[in-house]
Amino acid sequence: MDNKYIDSWLESRKNRKKTVLPEVLFEGIKSGDVAALSSAITLLESTRPEDKQASNLLIQMCLPFAGKSIRVGVTGVPGVGKSTFIEAFGMNLIQQGKKLAVLAIDPSSGKSGGSILGDKTRMNELSMAKNAFIRPSPAGNSLGGVARKTRESILLCEVAGFDYILVETVGVGQSETAVHSMVDFFLLLMLAGAGDELQGIKRGIMEMADALVITKADGDNVKKSNLARQEYQNAMHLFPPNKNGWIPKALTCSSLEGHSIGKISDLILEFVSKTKDNQFFDLRRHEQDQFWMHETLKELILADFFEDETHQEAILNLEKQVVKGEISSFAAAEKLYRQFKNKS
């Protein structure tokens, strides 16, 4: 064999990143070391088997120390001013002496190459603040995978002592449901406008929101924003009540002028205090833990089927037949299932 190849192989072995011991990372995170936190999240995102094992160990060590933050989901369509809002909201929390971590969940970012929060320059002040930690969305093809990484990142940030964890998402796909299932409080950002503010927002998201914030309520927009706020507040009274007794609130704010930003953190504290009093805060977290256990289990079991390329092909064929009315949905499913069982 040519020496060139051996050399290059040896070189690649040398440059290969070694897995940091989870114990070392854990101690670092627990002491609030942001560099350790960063490395740990990178470890979670790794697909190498030895890294997976290490990150499982790390999470196991972290669990008893996690859970102490307030987890806030933030969603809204592109253009609503999410980054500007998070910058203003985050700086407000920091001025209150709080520590804030910002994570993002966007399963599509892996495909497009870009990622929300990737452009930290959009959050100038916050990205330089000592008590803030900003981490872009992990890449990944499946929502389940991205959700898992984000959920485990939340735990790590909590052990590192962050008081608030913001999880950002774009309100156009399936990821809001995932974010809603991992936060305590879900914030929907909207623009005032003649109805078109809703273009692009997925149906069903409004009913998930614990608060709806009309952004850019400044300058010529103030009157329109107040009107929209009132309309949404009325509409939300018509929604079925939340079982935790919380009636979602509509607010306006201006990230530019900085007004009413403080009201939102007050509202979140009111929510936390009320739901801790009536036990629903912990109940929701427990339900979320169980939800993710079941979701992950299902995903693992189904992966055995869906990872097989011949099954993918068979699905596409049967989908066509089903749509043409040549076979019923159920018969098609049974056919696919039998094919799968005969193989395994």
Add this chain to the structure above:
Amino acid sequence: MDNKYIDSWLESRKNRKKTVLPEVLFEGIKSGDVAALSSAITLLESTRPEDKQASNLLIQMCLPFAGKSIRVGVTGVPGVGKSTFIEAFGMNLIQQGKKLAVLAIDPSSGKSGGSILGDKTRMNELSMAKNAFIRPSPAGNSLGGVARKTRESILLCEVAGFDYILVETVGVGQSETAVHSMVDFFLLLMLAGAGDELQGIKRGIMEMADALVITKADGDNVKKSNLARQEYQNAMHLFPPNKNGWIPKALTCSSLEGHSIGKISDLILEFVSKTKDNQFFDLRRHEQDQFWMHETLKELILADFFEDETHQEAILNLEKQVVKGEISSFAAAEKLYRQFKNKS
């Protein structure tokens, strides 16, 4: 062996129902014979393996002739007057010369022993009308199973020549999502009142509705109902738009006085005409076909895991550990999955 036992065994063999040939049922259904339709639905509901095979054959024969009805889902909490509404709405359709089948989906009925629509006397006129067919909810433990039976019953009713298929459900559980995934038009019934009309309705249902009907708009209730209608209409304008371009409408009606019932069938026809024009009618049906294929496939694959009692036990144990923070949701899921794989 005692002769008594042999005699009783022979007797039980004699009384044992024979499976009617699917070809015979198919011809009966196609000629509009309601007795054949009834037997065929009973066949769908049977759990005997030979019946399952026969019903699969029957569905396969029916498929090319199905699909021509308008499928309407009706939901609302108990007390909203669903039966009275369906009676009035159904009689109105029959007076228009239409044929109407009413099915129900209620996965809980199997457990409680009762079933919605079971009490046909609540629909006096309709149950005696020549052009109406009423069938109570099939029993079943899983929503998937009940949904499958209902969806296949829809196909059979269509082959029997029914113009409208109403699928009734109670708006408190998970079954509305299932019904929403098998109908063209989804109707939510509500009562006017000071906010408490929403008690019991699941969040998210409002955003699924193509029309919202305030029932019992008669006598002292008229003013209140009109006010509620206006409020809901305003609220629904604030919802994100449907991709089919349809803006959900709010209406009032009185099943008692019979007024405005005709408006609802007009609205449904308007919906059908609009969505057929913009292709969304067929698109929605195709999506539903694919949805049920995938749902059923997933259910079949997951059943291998969940039917094992030792797994059920392991799940309960790990759920407890997850809630206590002793193990992460993901590690727990992986543990369950490994246990499953090692066995099979």
